[in-house]
Amino acid sequence: MDRVEFFRHALRESDVEALAEVVRGVFLTTGPRTAELERALAEHLGVAEVVGVSSCTAALFLSLTALGIGPGDEVVTTPLTFIATANAVVHCGATPVFVDVEPDTGLIDPARVAAATGPRTRAVIPVHLYGAMADVESLAALCESRGLALVEDAAHAVESVRGGLRPGQRGAAAAFSFYATKNLTAGEGGAVATDDVALAARLRRLRLHGMSRSAADRYTGSYQHWDMLELGYKANLTDLQAALLLPQLARLEAQHARREEISRMYEEGFAGLAGVELPRLPLDAVSARHLFTIWVDPERRDAVLAGLQDAGVGVAVNYRPVHRLTWYRERFGLGPGNFPNAERIGDRTISLPLYPGLTDPEVRHVIESVRSVVSRARG
Numbered sequence: 001m002d003r004v005e006f007f008r009h010a011l012r013e014s015d016v017e018a019l020a021e022v023v024r025g026v027f028l029t030t031g032p033r034t035a036e037l038e039r040a041l042a043e044h045l046g047v048a049e050v051v052g053v054s055s056c057t058a059a060l061f062l063s064l065t066a067l068g069i070g071p072g073d074e075v076v077t078t079p080l081t082f083i084a085t086a087n088a089v090v091h092c093g094a095t096p097v098f099v100d101v102e103p104d105t106g107l108i109d110p111a112r113v114a115a116a117t118g119p120r121t122r123a124v125i126p127v128h129l130y131g132a133m134a135d136v137e138s139l140a141a142l143c144e145s146r147g148l149a150l151v152e153d154a155a156h157a158v159e160s161v162r163g164g165l166r167p168g169q170r171g172a173a174a175a176f177s178f179y180a181t182k183n184l185t186a187g188e189g190g191a192v193a194t195d196d197v198a199l200a201a202r203l204r205r206l207r208l209h210g211m212s213r214s215a216a217d218r219y220t221g222s223y224q225h226w227d228m229l230e231l232g233y234k235a236n237l238t239d240l241q242a243a244l245l246l247p248q249l250a251r252l253e254a255q256h257a258r259r260e261e262i263s264r265m266y267e268e269g270f271a272g273l274a275g276v277e278l279p280r281l282p283l284d285a286v287s288a289r290h291l292f293t294i295w296v297d298p299e300r301r302d303a304v305l306a307g308l309q310d311a312g313v314g315v316a317v318n319y320r321p322v323h324r325l326t327w328y329r330e331r332f333g334l335g336p337g338n339f340p341n342a343e344r345i346g347d348r349t350i351s352l353p354l355y356p357g358l359t360d361p362e363v364r365h366v367i368e369s370v371r372s373v374v375s376r377a378r379g
């Protein structure tokens, strides 16, 4: 068996053709394809508006900024995430306040969020980890009662549902990523989903320098002078990216179904295997199945990682908790012992290959490799 890559994108020749069509046209940046993508994604999510931006990091940052969050404010979030979540808070001048996750799901714990909110708290950012949605209903109720904004990190969650809700339907805004390894990808890119039409209008302005008109507005119709209404940023999604993303939306369901199938093969393959545990999926949730992670003995995790790579299986670690990374440790005086559940998961977790192009023999090879490497590591 050749190497099983950790990730391979599922872009096709027909997507290349869709991209080429934009290249052959006049309009390369934010224009008609972006607007089409925004409408299609809004329809899929069941929200009023989607605003295309340059990354999920920008989506989080612009959402917080548009909600008026800045210096002196606190934003409660999870340490078990990619650094982008916390960095977006720091970038807008606010302070991230981490709370621990549930030990069995890895999702932010609403009870701990409630305990961490105070007079300076302005927002809560849950992360829909691996595609399993955090308890948005409880978090939204808490945010409503305390006047806080709920901003979802939905980078893993394009296909997620929990309690009948999709990202962006219950919170103020949900941030998506179209980064190279995400379920929907254009190499780079992001989007904000929101039901708040005024917030969407503000985001459209903030993503493009605070200008009153976009290049597309100026291009269609006769020339009109533009104004700068506020100090914005440069974080717009382009039509090149949208052209690659649009055809993938039509395949979203089929690709999700294949990842679900692969995940079930893994679950069966690891059932009852000593030394391997799996995160629990919330009962009322449909996971987007973005990442498949196993939890192994923390003493042996790095040996298992190495063993899998030797067996030709691509692996990753999602995540070593943010509060243990040097900058966050030094800046906020955090460290080991602060959030034991997140640390325990961070010390044990290994992500396995999960993408629609994975073949059944490749999945079986991954399962066999895990079984043999883990039993060897147990000695």
Ligand SMILES: *Cc1c(COP(=O)(O)O)cnc(C)c1O
Pocket (backbone or CB within 6 Å): 054, 055, 056, 057, 058, 081, 082, 084, 085, 127, 153, 155, 156, 176, 177, 178, 179, 189, 190
């Ligand atoms: C990938 C990712 C991001 C950042 O996405 P970008 O589009 O690269 O900015 C944020 N949060 C989580 C949980 C992610 O996995």
